[in-house]
Amino acid sequence: MTLEVLPPLARRRAQRLGLIWEERPGLLGWLTTVDHKRIGLLYFFTTLVFFGAGGIEALLIRTQLAGPNGTVLSPEAFNQAMTMHGVTMIFLFVIPMTVGAFGNYLLPLMLGARDLAFPRLNALSYWLFLGSGLFLYVGVLLGKAPDCGWFCYAPLNTKEYDPGLNADFYALGLIFNGLSTTAGALNFIVTIFKLRAPGMSFNRMPLFVFAMLAVSLSLIFALPPLTTNLVFLELQRNVGFHFFDVAHGGDALLWQHLFWLFGHPEVYIIILPAMGIATSIIPTFARRKMVAFPLVALAELLVAFIGFGVWGHHMFATGLPVGALIFFAAASMMVVIPSAIQIFAWLFTVNLGRPDFRAPLLFIGGFIALFVIGGLSGIMFAAIPFDQATTDTYFVVAHFHFIIFGAAVFPILGGMYYWFPKVTGRMYHERWAQLSFWVTFLGTLLTFFPMHVVGLLGMTRRVYTYHHGFGWDAYNLSETVGAFVLAAGLILIFANLLWSRFRGVPSGPDPFYGGTLEWATTSPPPPYNFPVIPTVSSPYPNWDRADREEDLRRLEQGVLALEHDHETLATTVRDGYADVVLHMPSESHWPIVVALSLTVVFVMLLTTHFVVAGIFVGLAGLVLGAWHVREPAAE
Amino acid sequence: MNAVPYTHRVAKPNGWWGMIVFVATEATLFGTLIGSYYDLRFKTPEWPPPGVPDPKVLLPLILLAVLVSTSVPVQLASSFARARRVGAARLALLLALALQCGYLALQIHLYVDDLHRFTPQGSAYGSIYFTLVGAHHAHVFVGILLEAWLLLRLLGGVTTYRGVGLQATAVYWHAVNVLAIAVTIVQLSPSL
Numbered sequence: 001m002t003l004e005v006l007p008p009l010a011r012r013r014a015q016r017l018g019l020i021w022e023e024r025p026g027l028l029g030w031l032t033t034v035d036h037k038r039i040g041l042l043y044f045f046t047t048l049v050f051f052g053a054g055g056i057e058a059l060l061i062r063t064q065l066a067g068p069n070g071t072v073l074s075p076e077a078f079n080q081a082m083t084m085h086g087v088t089m090i091f092l093f094v095i096p097m098t099v100g101a102f103g104n105y106l107l108p109l110m111l112g113a114r115d116l117a118f119p120r121l122n123a124l125s126y127w128l129f130l131g132s133g134l135f136l137y138v139g140v141l142l143g144k145a146p147d148c149g150w151f152c153y154a155p156l157n158t159k160e161y162d163p164g165l166n167a168d169f170y171a172l173g174l175i176f177n178g179l180s181t182t183a184g185a186l187n188f189i190v191t192i193f194k195l196r197a198p199g200m201s202f203n204r205m206p207l208f209v210f211a212m213l214a215v216s217l218s219l220i221f222a223l224p225p226l227t228t229n230l231v232f233l234e235l236q237r238n239v240g241f242h243f244f245d246v247a248h249g250g251d252a253l254l255w256q257h258l259f260w261l262f263g264h265p266e267v268y269i270i271i272l273p274a275m276g277i278a279t280s281i282i283p284t285f286a287r288r289k290m291v292a293f294p295l296v297a298l299a300e301l302l303v304a305f306i307g308f309g310v311w312g313h314h315m316f317a318t319g320l321p322v323g324a325l326i327f328f329a330a331a332s333m334m335v336v337i338p339s340a341i342q343i344f345a346w347l348f349t350v351n352l353g354r355p356d357f358r359a360p361l362l363f364i365g366g367f368i369a370l371f372v373i374g375g376l377s378g379i380m381f382a383a384i385p386f387d388q389a390t391t392d393t394y395f396v397v398a399h400f401h402f403i404i405f406g407a408a409v410f411p412i413l414g415g416m417y418y419w420f421p422k423v424t425g426r427m428y429h430e431r432w433a434q435l436s437f438w439v440t441f442l443g444t445l446l447t448f449f450p451m452h453v454v455g456l457l458g459m460t461r462r463v464y465t466y467h468h469g470f471g472w473d474a475y476n477l478s479e480t481v482g483a484f485v486l487a488a489g490l491i492l493i494f495a496n497l498l499w500s501r502f503r504g505v506p507s508g509p510d511p512f513y514g515g516t517l518e519w520a521t522t523s524p525p526p527p528y529n530f531p532v533i534p535t536v537s538s539p540y541p542n543w544d545r546a547d548r549e550e551d552l553r554r555l556e557q558g559v560l561a562l563e564h565d566h567e568t569l570a571t572t573v574r575d576g577y578a579d580v581v582l583h584m585p586s587e588s589h590w591p592i593v594v595a596l597s598l599t600v601v602f603v604m605l606l607t608t609h610f611v612v613a614g615i616f617v618g619l620a621g622l623v624l625g626a627w628h629v630r631e632p633a634a635e
Numbered sequence: 636m637n638a639v640p641y642t643h644r645v646a647k648p649n650g651w652w653g654m655i656v657f658v659a660t661e662a663t664l665f666g667t668l669i670g671s672y673y674d675l676r677f678k679t680p681e682w683p684p685p686g687v688p689d690p691k692v693l694l695p696l697i698l699l700a701v702l703v704s705t706s707v708p709v710q711l712a713s714s715f716a717r718a719r720r721v722g723a724a725r726l727a728l729l730l731a732l733a734l735q736c737g738y739l740a741l742q743i744h745l746y747v748d749d750l751h752r753f754t755p756q757g758s759a760y761g762s763i764y765f766t767l768v769g770a771h772h773a774h775v776f777v778g779i780l781l782e783a784w785l786l787l788r789l790l791g792g793v794t795t796y797r798g799v800g801l802q803a804t805a806v807y808w809h810a811v812n813v814l815a816i817a818v819t820i821v822q823l824s825p826s827l
Binding site: 117182185187190193194220221223224225227229232236242243248249250251254257261570571572573579621625631632 | 646647648649652653656657659660661663664666667668671674675678679684755756757758759760761762763766780784794795796797
């Protein structure tokens with residue numbers, strides 16, 4: 001629906017909407033924006049920078065381990081690089097990329113809304129995310145980065161064993177990061193419940209949105225155990241409390257329980273958006289609706305739910321009671337069921353459709369292959385004796401990289417190609433995109449597959465070097481070569497996107513004939529997303545031609561165009577009946593001010609200036625009080 | 636299609652849903668604190684450890700009853716605002732605020748009193764005791780701030796925004812009161 005082809009009355013309405021929804025231009029506009037698309041782009045570019053940093057850390061690790069007795073990194077530097085690689089990739093790349101960038105940009109578009117439910121809160125989550133990322137990387141610049149592994153086990157994280165600021169950067173940085181993620185998840189849940197287009201009852205919601213709902217619910221219930229744990233750690237490190245030291249009645253295992261109570265749902269938080277992206281790409285390129293749609297939707301929610309009952313399988317080697325071990329092993333086996341439902345649904349959809357293997361679908365193919373390999377090694381860990389034998393070896397590293405890189409990042413990369421035309425209005429270069437897939441795929445196998453073997457040969461995780469003569473040398477060299485091939489593949493992808501941004505062929509609104517609503521608007525979408533709120537009668541509303549033509553007619557008549565004010569439509573939670581017209585808040589400088597004050601709070605907590613920290617908490621509170629001095633309806 | 640005024644709408648507003656999700660995450664936070672309490676308790680032979688007095692029972696229970704009763708005026712304030720009875724809403728809110736401030740003042744007094752008798756640095760019992768109870772008091776404090784802020788805004792009359800704010804604050808208080816019951820029972824449990 002480009003403006004030029006619209007009949008005059010409809011065009012005038014769209015132009016008026018443009019004036020209402022347009023934000024301030026220039027840098028100030030980006031600092032005060034509440035537009036979910038611009039915030040999504042801010043997330044995207046910020047996470048890409050962190051992805052680069054995490055990638056450099058990975059290359060440093062691999063270069064150090066390329067041969068025996070490496071001297072590239074000192075043991076201290078290796079610990080920091082290893083820890084920051086994990087922390088960065090999980091907290092500063094995958095989650096903010098999938099939830100922050102993809103979720104932010106796509107969710108309102110797929111739902112047929114004009115923004116998220118709480119636009120200013122959304123801006124706040126971005127600025128908090130940026131603050132937490134910079135906070136952690138200040139630690140890197142000071143040479144005091146976290147060095148205790150991404151799970152930072154007690155008692156090694158206590159002052160006696162980690163006397164510097166390293167673990168404090170870790171604990172405070174992740175509490176800070178958790179605030180941002182919680183705010184984002186809350187916003188998504190309310191948006192999914194309340195802002196769906198009229199007619200979009202729960203059973204007509206796109207599968208990507210189901211995945212985002214599952215992720216957001218997981219985050220809401222998974223982050224509190226982590227926050228509690230990190231608060232305990234800071235209280236123990238800086239105020240002298242006792243939670244993890246046995247001498248004063250503490251319990252070192254408490255840390256592991258709380259950490260994995262967060263940490264396992266976290267694994268599914270990482271993988272679920274990838275599944276959501278797969279269920280968006282597959283129907284488009286297989287040219288048919290997803291097979292077993294309701295089962296896939298339920299499987300997505302079930303994965304998130306089961307994720308809360310399996311944390312003990314990370315602790316099989318810690319001496320838990322046998323009953324607990326068996327419970328966790330059985331629960332872990334259960335994850336196979338929803339995962340298999342989804343895998344078979346993807347394969348059958350491709351099989352029953354007329355698949356067109358362009359770059360996005362290739363990445364999904366790679367994703368399925370790598371997910372199956374990583375899933376098979378995952379089932380092995382559910383067998384308690386096998387897990388106890390391979391705990392803390394490279395076999396574990398191989399498993400979770402197949403899952404986190406293979407299964408979580410491949411769909412992200414495929415999704416970047418898939419939605420690139422939507423975001424930029426231009427096509428990526430198909431040939432080079434396909435080449436980039438094969439380079440990345442081969443690099444991934446070359447890097448992570450030999451890790452299975454060295455793991456079984458006894459190489460332990462987190463060692464900064466090893467001696468010659470264990471039979472590990474050739475495998476390690478292959479992993480290092482693979483890491484550089486992988487990096488080359490990634491560079492090819494980003495070079496392709498960068499080139500296409502300026503030189504790509506114009507794509508039009510819907511180059512792939514996608515089924516969900518984001519393809520029903522122009523590329524890039526206007527600030528108001530849709531000139532008229534679309535109505536929905538199936539899970540693939542963009543394939544319902546009659547409905548989309550009806551949108552045009554309604555735009556001409558002005559029904560649900562909401563062109564008088566900054567407005568969007570709220571619907572009822574279950575059935576998606578039109579409920580009420582909402583006045584949406586406009587751009588604001590308050591989110592960045594709150595984020596700045598909270599950044600000061602965390603710096604002060606780090607340097608144990610508790611009074612100053614308290615003052616800035618008060619300041620942030622005051623600003624929150626002024627959040628809507630002028631209420632949205634009065635604007 | 637015209638906007639339905641919020642006094643007539645059927646579905647719960649976004650602000651209400653936002654608060655539901657928020658209290659869900661806060662309840663999980665208290666769940667993990669209470670879980671940690673029992674994890675530490677079952678790994679310690681004597682709870683509370685030697686030299687630390689058993690927790691008081693009567694006074695915290697009376698205070699708990701007072702706090703839980705404030706759910707009524709908070710809910711009333713929300714209903715009055717919905718019926719556009721600004722004066723009544725303000726009065727109900729003021730009543731709740733007075734009771735809650737009295738509650739918090741007494742609780743802080745008890746907290747400081749406890750600190751004189753044993754410290755969080757002395758044992759894991761002290762650490763989890765003061766963390767759990769302190770987290771609860773912080774939530775009461777935030778609730779009081781929310782109400783004070785709403786009371787201030789209600790001086791200018793009721794709007795949709797303020798009405799939804801009151802509705803959400805009522806949800807917050809009901810949740811804090813339910814959590815207060817859980818926290819108080821855990822806090823007293825060694826004396827029972």
